[in-house]
């Protein structure tokens with residue numbers, strides 16, 4: 069890798085053309101990978117979001133009901149997607165806090181792999197021992213577990229109609245890297261304003277106060293420290309055999 073490619077999205081390789089982000093909650097994409105995705109989209113990469121839950125417990129404001137919160141968060145998701153320039157958002161609509169990587173979820177994810185034909189998936193590391201949110205683990209688990217069956221004609225053949233073909237996902241990257249060996253660190257300093265703008269669309273989570281996203285700035289600043297970068301996101305590649 070040449071010196072000028074270090075810390076840039078060219079580390080993902082030119083063969084990355086369509087990325088599906090498999091997330092659990094409406095703000096996971098922006099907080100975990102919003103800067104990197106903004107940079108990839110600017111290069112012509114197409115990005116879509118597959119959202120496992122509708123985020124319907126994500127508040128301490130009891131003036132919301134689960135229904136009104138889910139509706140608000142769906143609008144926030146679409147607003148964030150528009151800021152970043154996502155091609156599509158797929159809502160699975162499971163309840164927040166109850167996402168389970170069972171056979172039904174595996175088939176739902178496989179169906180989207182087949183329908184949208186991503187070559188690359190971004191998701192949570194399902195084996196991250198420090199992951200406190202079960203929905204994140206479940207989203208990552210289902211994303212990885214759908215990989216192999218989604219390629220096979222005899223798996224849920226009812227999905228393979230109207231020109232829909234078996235999936236051909238080739239690579240996975242887990243977000244929330246932590247400077248482990250082999251990770252890809254992306255300098256997102258130039259995309260930081262876009263990441264913040266997209267994240268701020270999630271008003272029910274972060275309001276409009278500047279300090280509400282200080283944790284995110286601190287996280288991305290910490291990730292960049294290793295490499296002298298102001299803001300960075302890191303990704304752990306999963307070896308697919």
Ligand SMILES: [Zn+2]
Pocket residue numbers: 092093095096201204
């Ligand atoms: Zn989340």
